[in-house]
Amino acid sequence: xxxxxxxxxxxxxxxxxxxxxxxxxxxxxxxxxxxxxxxxxxxxxxxxxxxxxxxxxxxxxxxxxxxxxxxxxxx
Numbered sequence: 001x002x003x004x005x006x007x008x009x010x011x012x013x014x015x016x017x018x019x020x021x022x023x024x025x026x027x028x029x030x031x032x033x034x035x036x037x038x039x040x041x042x043x044x045x046x047x048x049x050x051x052x053x054x055x056x057x058x059x060x061x062x063x064x065x066x067x068x069x070x071x072x073x074x075x
């Protein structure tokens with residue numbers, strides 16, 4: 001059986017009519033929607049060029065490794 005990767009889409013509509021769609025690690029789970037989940041800050045990264053053959057699992061691992069404070073890298 002294939003391993004599943006959790007994903008969440010974030011859609012942003014700008015006042016000029018442009019729309020963005022972002023794919024990433026889950027930010028808000030259904031169980032949390034009753035709690036305070038207001039946006040405090042939004043930050044956009046630089047645009048990165050990724051290999052066309054990169055799999056979704058590889059992309060999510062790369063993102064998770066960069067933003068997850070629970071994993072400390074050691075050299």
